[in-house]
Amino acid sequence: MGGGGGEGGGSGAGGSMYDFVRLSADVSSNGGTGEDFTGMSFSAAANKVYLAECLWYCENPNGVEAAHFKWSVPSGATAEGLIVVNSTTPTYTKCHDVSDATSYFLLLSPSSGGSYSTGYCILRFYITTSSTAGTVQARGVSVPAKDPWTIKARSTMAVYDITGL
16 A cells, blocks of 8 residues: 555555545655655556545645646556646636646646645546556646645545456
8 A cells, every 4th residue: 555654544446445645744845856745655556547536735835836746657657637726825726637647737826927825636637557566656846946835734645446447
């Protein structure tokens, strides 16, 4: 099971809970180089299809950086899905369709002429592995490379094995 710095667990086969992570502490990107969000990961078996559903409370302390995200996956795996962002400062909601989540894509962005400081992100991704098993890991980076952004404690990720469904 994954989950690194989080709480939880679970097991099962097709369509049932595979893993659950609840962050016990805040995790942050380090600015511009990108890094793992410790605890937001799971161990993926070869030749499987997983559904990862995340509810993250994100924070940008200075409110001027665009927060980018990707999944680091085993060799040959793919990741695609949707994200819904609800910023609380200022208020806006956006939905992104992401066809390749193994490359960095925009998660949160300052609004034109303004900034944001907090927001909720709902992520729903399908991760399909090939013949290589390994770790699926959430990664973040700020663009431009100045300030870190944070996934707050109590944010969650539920992973389901949906192979064959």
